[in-house]
Amino acid sequence: MSITVTTWSLEQTSPDDLRPAAEPAGDVRIVRAEVPSPEFSRFLYTAVGGDIRWTDRLGLTYAEWQNVLDQPGTETWVAYENGTPAGYVELAAQDEGVVEIVYFGLIPAFRGRRIGGHLLSYGVARAWDLAERWPxxxxxKRVWLHTCSLDGPHAMDNYLRRGFRLFDTKTEEQPEVATPGPWPGAQA
Incomplete structure (x- = not known):
């Protein structure tokens, strides 16, 4: 069985494109995970993407995770609400001044609390100033990402509100996969 998935690619080409969201109420902090940790990254990946079919990294070994995290210009920024991880944004520097927002999202319990717009704004700003931390x-020169029809219902609107512009759209049939959740049986 297959499903039709639309993937949209979006970009910003100037730091002036960023339209930051308001900061959420309460104790929300965003901190860079400065020690590359496959365990922590896998936790964030499964906790955020488990209900929206993020599966592309599930088969990675520990060494493969470590390799991804050790790439120069790769950063993970984590939002915490009252000390609890709420979501993250993963940046990856590419050639010629291009930075990809590889992953972005919130753990389901933290969605709908105005944390996502703030986290995305912060992550995009860090993408624009990446060279300050990686001399x-x-x-x-460009920050880009892709989102798809399987992502959360507010994802595209959040990207557009932050100043991203659509530059490509693709539609394809993909095999339907079970929603894995952050651990086996989590969605039961």
Whole structure:
């Protein structure tokens, strides 16, 4: 059985494109995970993407996770609400001043609390100033990401509100996969 999935690619080409969201009420902090940790990254990946069919990294070994995290210009920024991880944004520097927002999202219990717009704004700002933390990287000229019809219902609107512009759309049939959740049986 297959499903039709539409994937949209969006970009910003200047730091002036960013339209930051208001900060949410309460104790929300965003902190860079400075020690590359496959265990923590896998936790974030499954906790955020488990109900929206993120499966592309589930088969990675520990060494493969470590390799992804050790790439120069790769950063993970984590939002915490009252000390609890609420979501994350993963940045990956590419060639010629391009930075991809590889993953972005919130753990389901934290969605709908105005944390997502703030986290995305913060992550995009960090993509634009990435060269300050990675002096061997060229200044950022473009920040891009993709989202798809399987992502949360507010994802596209959040990206557009932050100043991203659509530059490509693809539709394809993909095999239907069970929603894995953050651990086996979590969605039962």
């Amino acid at each position: 061997d990287r060229p200044p950022t």
